[in-house]
Amino acid sequence: MTAQNLDNRSIVLDTETTGMPVTDGHRIVEIGCVELIGRRLTGRHFHVYLQPDRESDEGAIGVHGITNEFLVGKPRFAEVADE
Numbered sequence: 504m505t506a507q508n509l510d511n512r513s514i515v516l517d518t519e520t521t522g523m524p525v526t527d528g529h530r531i532v533e534i535g536c537v538e539l540i541g542r543r544l545t546g547r548h549f550h551v552y553l554q555p556d557r558e559s560d561e562g563a564i565g566v567h568g569i570t571n572e573f574l575v576g577k578p579r580f581a582e583v584a585d586e
Contacts, residue, residue: 513539519567522560530555531580532569549586552577
């Protein structure tokens with residue numbers, strides 16, 4: 504690793520959805536990300552659960568464990584997009 508690479512900034516992003524594929528109208532239910540500089544966590548992060556306005560497939564719930572009931576009352580993507 505070069506000295507230049509030690510200062511590289513990266514964002515690690517993870518999402519969970521109502522299912523797959525997106526062409527079936529599936530939506531994001533969770534967004535999480537962390538900032539790294541030089542491969543070290545900086546402490547800056549973002550996390551939100553989202554109301555998808557549709558039910559999650561049972562298979563998706565089996566993967567991420569985020570139930571339809573849990574998402575009731577959560578913000579919609581448009582409400583947090585600028586964050």
